[in-house]
Amino acid sequence: MSLVELKNIRRVYRSAGGVEVQAVKGIDLVIEAGEFVAIMGPSGSGKSTTMNTLGCLDRPTSGSYLLDGQEVARMNRDEWARIRNQKLGFVFQGFNLLARTTALENVELPLLYQGVKSTKERKERALEALASVGLAERSHHVPSQMSGGEQQRVAIARALVTRPVLILADEPTGNLDTKTSDEVMELFESLHQQGQTIVLVTHEPDVALKCRRVILFRDGLIIGDGDPGEVLGTIAKGVIS
Amino acid sequence: MSPILTFRIALKALTANKLRTLLTMLGIIIGVGAVIAMLSIGSGARYMVEQRIQSLGTNAVFIWPGHRRGRNRGADGNEARLTVEDWQALEKLPEVAAAAPIVPTGGEIVYGNANWSCTIYGTTPVYIYQKDWPVASGRLFNDREIQSADNVAVIGEQVRKELFGSADPVGETIRIKNRPYKVIGLMTEMGVSGYGNKDNTVFVPYTTLMKKLQRTEYLRFLSLSAHSREEVKRLEKVAVDFLNQRHNIEDPDNGGFGAFNQAEATEAADKSTAIFTMLLGGIASISLVVGGIGIMNIMLVSVTERTREIGIRMAVGARGRDILAQFLVEAMVLSLLGGAAGILLGSGLARIIASFAGWPPIVSAGSVALAFGTSAGIGIFFGFYPAYAASKLDPIEALRHE
Ligand SMILES: Nc1ncnc2c1ncn2[C@@H]1O[C@H](COP(=O)(O)OP(=O)(O)OP(=O)(O)O)[C@@H](O)[C@H]1O
Ligand SMILES: [Mg+2]
Numbered sequence: 001m002s003l004v005e006l007k008n009i010r011r012v013y014r015s016a017g018g019v020e021v022q023a024v025k026g027i028d029l030v031i032e033a034g035e036f037v038a039i040m041g042p043s044g045s046g047k048s049t050t051m052n053t054l055g056c057l058d059r060p061t062s063g064s065y066l067l068d069g070q071e072v073a074r075m076n077r078d079e080w081a082r083i084r085n086q087k088l089g090f091v092f093q094g095f096n097l098l099a100r101t102t103a104l105e106n107v108e109l110p111l112l113y114q115g116v117k118s119t120k121e122r123k124e125r126a127l128e129a130l131a132s133v134g135l136a137e138r139s140h141h142v143p144s145q146m147s148g149g150e151q152q153r154v155a156i157a158r159a160l161v162t163r164p165v166l167i168l169a170d171e172p173t174g175n176l177d178t179k180t181s182d183e184v185m186e187l188f189e190s191l192h193q194q195g196q197t198i199v200l201v202t203h204e205p206d207v208a209l210k211c212r213r214v215i216l217f218r219d220g221l222i223i224g225d226g227d228p229g230e231v232l233g234t235i236a237k238g239v240i241s
Numbered sequence: 242m243s244p245i246l247t248f249r250i251a252l253k254a255l256t257a258n259k260l261r262t263l264l265t266m267l268g269i270i271i272g273v274g275a276v277i278a279m280l281s282i283g284s285g286a287r288y289m290v291e292q293r294i295q296s297l298g299t300n301a302v303f304i305w306p307g308h309r310r311g312r313n314r315g316a317d318g319n320e321a322r323l324t325v326e327d328w329q330a331l332e333k334l335p336e337v338a339a340a341a342p343i344v345p346t347g348g349e350i351v352y353g354n355a356n357w358s359c360t361i362y363g364t365t366p367v368y369i370y371q372k373d374w375p376v377a378s379g380r381l382f383n384d385r386e387i388q389s390a391d392n393v394a395v396i397g398e399q400v401r402k403e404l405f406g407s408a409d410p411v412g413e414t415i416r417i418k419n420r421p422y423k424v425i426g427l428m429t430e431m432g433v434s435g436y437g438n439k440d441n442t443v444f445v446p447y448t449t450l451m452k453k454l455q456r457t458e459y460l461r462f463l464s465l466s467a468h469s470r471e472e473v474k475r476l477e478k479v480a481v482d483f484l485n486q487r488h489n490i491e492d493p494d495n496g497g498f499g500a501f502n503q504a505e506a507t508e509a510a511d512k513s514t515a516i517f518t519m520l521l522g523g524i525a526s527i528s529l530v531v532g533g534i535g536i537m538n539i540m541l542v543s544v545t546e547r548t549r550e551i552g553i554r555m556a557v558g559a560r561g562r563d564i565l566a567q568f569l570v571e572a573m574v575l576s577l578l579g580g581a582a583g584i585l586l587g588s589g590l591a592r593i594i595a596s597f598a599g600w601p602p603i604v605s606a607g608s609v610a611l612a613f614g615t616s617a618g619i620g621i622f623f624g625f626y627p628a629y630a631a632s633k634l635d636p637i638e639a640l641r642h643e
Contacts, residue, residue, distance in 0.1 A: 055556075077560070078562075084556060085557065092640065096556070099550075101257050105253060112249065115246065
């Protein structure tokens, strides 16, 4: 059984004017546990839409989504919230930490919604997650006191703290400079080495090269899937320009 | 999710933005404070009115002649006159505990170069006892002085102040209508409470007033007291009937004897101050509602302002109902804390106002419970809509929100 199985996923946006936008036009995608996948493609090609589907944040217009053996595409909002809480971890381009809230409290947040009643347990697990991203000693700092790279590492700790089966990161290095972006990617790599399944979206070939598999999107379809070198090569050759 | 965790989340969200929290609470603080203060003013005013009326003597019945009512109002013609014999006959009735004659007049009091206008009452010490009014120094006039219509006077505090300053007036001689009167007593200060200024009064024996100051054969009023408050009503009727009969009055409403008792006046005054209290309470309640709308307003703004926060919470696993609960608890904590602070503020205000107005600071448990209950209600009522709106947000849109 694969961790993720998308079958013929379509997503049509209907705007107020009645104009239809086909963001994703029927994709099939299988991701095995432990994979480290990069999604690439031009702007508007449906990468974020697919990530939102994977993240149980957006309902596909049609198609099936098996996550960890469960059909989740037709679940209700509350069930999705539970799946997001227990099985998924999100890392966003804009970090999305709660302002004026310490790193520790930010990382504790998913545990609160999980209903972990013991304050001690929440604190210990949050500290452990912060330690694993190398920020244990910054646990009482609030986001405004941290650099972008540090904030993103706190966000990764928050994604990790519930030990999710899948981490989804939509352009996690998009707001970072090269140096901090490398730090964040090293962190993802080490998580991958510990067996964590990670799917990230990126525009940067350097970032994609650090992954084990690259999926290429264009116009709402997958047009390339395989070894990073190979897929990036096809882009470079202009085969699919 | 457990209520404790919901509470934790709400508290953290509130403490993360203390200024916003404080500003939101302000409306409720002021609203509840106003309710408490207003209700306390109402109670204070009521206390004052009761005191005023009781200072006339709760068991007392006032009797006067020439009473006209209804269509007879303003008519003139034959009317009964009150005599010393009437008084003495009434005094013998078993229903009457004590009776005092009253003959008032205005006059100018002269002492040295100073002169001062005040009310002069001709009466007996019984009238002063009925009012529970103590003598500050000296004494009241005795039976012998009344019998012989002596020129003796007991003066009120204000009269003393105007004529003698802070000196002791007892033993001095004042002049009323060019005759010398010996001051034998000084009354304690009553303040401006009661009907009119009691401190601007001089008491002389009724005989002296009738024979020397006014040359009249008639009394103006009688002040009777009943044996108990319960008997006041009966005494009133017995006394009026007795006098009407004695004077062969055919139509008591046209020139007969009239009566007024404090017990009934107290009830009437209670009613009017209760209305006054309700009016104040009503005005204050409006400010409480305004405070509630303030909470709703800020909560609504806060839902928009915190859209991204809500998106983040949803992304990490908050369900709609968790967000709803969080915002409701936030609104309730705001209202209850605001309510508690408002109670403190209101009690403080009540104290300050009471110290200026000279009544006891009455903050009733009822008004505190009312204010607290209302603020909790406001939290739920006005907090619900914003909370509901927040819970229905779409996580993706919320996360995209700037
Ligand atoms: N809420 C929406 N309503 C209407 N159209 C939408 C909505 N969200 C996305 N789209 C459209 O769907 C298409 C795919 O968008 P998507 O965000 O998935 O692109 P993307 O590959 O993530 O692009 P980028 O690299 O710029 O982030 C685009 O044409 C976009 O305009
Ligand atoms: Mg995108």
